[in-house]
Amino acid sequence: MADITLKSISKKFKKDIALDNINLTVRDKEFFVIFGPAGAGKTTLLNVIAGLYLPDYGNVYLNGEYFNHVEPEDRNIAMVFEDYALYPHLTVFENIASPLRSPKYKELNEIIEKEVTRVARILKIDHLLERNISELSNGQRQRVGLGRALVRTPNVFLMDEPITHLDAKLRHQMRAELKEMQKNLDTTTIYVTHDYLEALSLGDKIAILNEGKIEQIGTPDDIYYYPHNEFVASSFGEPEINFFDAIITEDKQLSIFEEAEIQDIPEKVKSKLDESVRSVRVGIRPKDIKYSFTKENDYSVECSVYSFEPLGAKAVFTVEKDGNQIRLVVPSVLQIDMDQPVYIELDINKAMFFGTDEINFLSKFIKDAKGEVVWQS
Ligand SMILES: Nc1ncnc2c1ncn2[C@@H]1O[C@H](COP(=O)(O)OP(=O)(O)OP(=O)(O)O)[C@@H](O)[C@H]1O
Numbered sequence: 001m002a003d004i005t006l007k008s009i010s011k012k013f014k015k016d017i018a019l020d021n022i023n024l025t026v027r028d029k030e031f032f033v034i035f036g037p038a039g040a041g042k043t044t045l046l047n048v049i050a051g052l053y054l055p056d057y058g059n060v061y062l063n064g065e066y067f068n069h070v071e072p073e074d075r076n077i078a079m080v081f082e083d084y085a086l087y088p089h090l091t092v093f094e095n096i097a098s099p100l101r102s103p104k105y106k107e108l109n110e111i112i113e114k115e116v117t118r119v120a121r122i123l124k125i126d127h128l129l130e131r132n133i134s135e136l137s138n139g140q141r142q143r144v145g146l147g148r149a150l151v152r153t154p155n156v157f158l159m160d161e162p163i164t165h166l167d168a169k170l171r172h173q174m175r176a177e178l179k180e181m182q183k184n185l186d187t188t189t190i191y192v193t194h195d196y197l198e199a200l201s202l203g204d205k206i207a208i209l210n211e212g213k214i215e216q217i218g219t220p221d222d223i224y225y226y227p228h229n230e231f232v233a234s235s236f237g238e239p240e241i242n243f244f245d246a247i248i249t250e251d252k253q254l255s256i257f258e259e260a261e262i263q264d265i266p267e268k269v270k271s272k273l274d275e276s277v278r279s280v281r282v283g284i285r286p287k288d289i290k291y292s293f294t295k296e297n298d299y300s301v302e303c304s305v306y307s308f309e310p311l312g313a314k315a316v317f318t319v320e321k322d323g324n325q326i327r328l329v330v331p332s333v334l335q336i337d338m339d340q341p342v343y344i345e346l347d348i349n350k351a352m353f354f355g356t357d358e359i360n361f362l363s364k365f366i367k368d369a370k371g372e373v374v375w376q377s
Contacts, residue, residue, distance in 0.1 A: 001028045002062060002155040002188045004049060009058035011044055018044040020212040022058070026156075026190055026205075031182050033203035034192045035235070040209040042192040046158045049190065051075050062155065073104070078149040080159045086133045086144055093129040096120065096147040119150045122181050139170045150185065157189040164195070175201055196236045200224060208232050216363070228363040230354055233283050239316045239327040242289070243354075244282045244346075248273065256282060256346065257321070261298035269353045272361045280361075281354040286327045288350040291317070292343045300343040308336045319344060 009022040018041045026032040034042050047053040049060060051072035060067040067075070078099075086095050096116045100107040107115070120126040123143040133141060142163060149157060163174045179202055182189060193199055199206050200220040208215040208223065208231075216228040227233035233241050246256040252270055253262045265273070273280075292300065303319035303326065315332035318325050319342050326344065353361045 003028045003030075003064075004156060004188065004190070005061040005064070006045075006049070007059045007061070009045075009048060009055045009060070011041075011048060011053060011055050017212050019048070019055070022209075022212075022214060024207055024214065024217055026188060029186050029188055031189045031191060031202055031204045033199045033206045034190060034209055035194065035196065035199040035203075035206055036209035037194060037235075039211075040194075041212040042194075042209055043160055045209070046079070046160055046190065046192055049156070050077050050079055050158055076152075076155045078152050078154040078157050080146055080149045080157065080162045086141060086148075088133045090133065091129065092120075092125060092131050092133065092136070092144050092147075095133060095144050096129075096151050099148060099152050115151050116147075119147045122150065122184055123147050124177070139166055139174065142166060142174065150181075154187065157185075157187055157191075159189065159191045161192055161194070163198070164193070171195075171198075178202060196238070200236065208235065222363075226360065226363045227283075227352065228360055230281065230283065230358040233352060233354075233360070237285055239286050239329065241283045241285050241352075242326050244284070244324075246280050246282045248278050248280060254280075254282070254348065257301040260301045263299060263348050265353075266349055266351075269361055273353075277355070279356055281356065281358065282346070282348075283352040283354060284346050284350065286316070286329045288347040289326065289328045290345045290347065291319075291328055291330065292345075293340060295343050297345070300345040302341050303344055305336055305338050305340065305342055308334075 004026045006022050006024050009019055010017070011019040022045065034045060036042050044053065048055050051070060054068065087098065090098070093116055096119060097112045100112045100115060116129070117126060120129055123146060125140060125143050125147065128136065128140060133144065136144065142165070146162060163171050163178070166174060175198055191202060200223070203220055205217060205219060206223050207217045210231055216223060216232050218226070223232060224236050227236065230243065244256050246254055249255060249262060252265060252273065254265050255262045295302070301321060303321040306318040306320040306325055309316040310332035313332060315330050315334065317328040317330045317334070317336070319328065320326070328344070355361065
């Protein structure tokens, strides 16, 4: 069993703050995803957990025990990196077996045989064991890299973008396989990615990191449906969510476009709106905007066509209103005349409401006695 807790972790490189007061707990057997853009601090965080970097401030605990002073090689943590440095002159079997032959783990041949076969089966490379690394595809090499980490039954797996280099089709396949593999492994895993689909599909929990700070921690549903702020909402979803400035009227109704009818605010949002709130930001995902080519009701507004980008069965249709671009998802068979007017209607029941400070009115978080944000799961 292995759970990991980070308390108030901060790390600087000269003047660059890579991690800024990180607090999180990864529970035993959880698949915990760390998601964030380039330079967010994801790899630094893994290195702190692995013991490769000492934090400037804060503590790491394993199963509640203070862990900062434990040397990396004594942590029993296995790391899988994006560039899986394999031994090119050895077979797949020998590559996977290599950690078990190291002086630290020196295992009997019989045990090595059993373990390598077990891992190779999980990764579906058992038919490749006698091949040389040079005879493998990139995807197969990636699996050998994973196999080499899996063979050790560590306390924790740390995976740093392990499938980023694969082409889209293979990545999709590996994503499904990683998920299946995780069920069989039963080992706490911390997985770094900047791919939001990977985060949503693999994570039991996701922590969103941005400029060294945690923006939100939650289940994939929490993150997608209750993003804590505009940064999180924009990071999950393709095409990106649309934001509108809107006015709350005296009788608590919503006005987004001057020429459209004001609308009722969904009850659950209304009850959270303070009397003094007069302006909000409304976030609506592209799939939640209806379109038509004739005006159908008083809630729709006229826009002009900006662009039409077919992507297989679906297309991204961008329209323009008062100089702002609004993204919609439509079937790609739609015939669009660039000069025709288009009417859009926002599905307010699917909208997210953010304050002018970009914080979502409905996201689940509380503040502790010190005023620090504590995420509810
Ligand atoms: N060894 C180092 N020396 C100096 N600065 C560093 C070092 N490692 C990371 N940084 C800086 O710390 C910040 C966080 O880097 P980190 O590699 O952790 O981000 P990341 O989220 O993993 O990014 P990416 O997705 O691009 O790998 C960046 O500003 C980076 O330039």
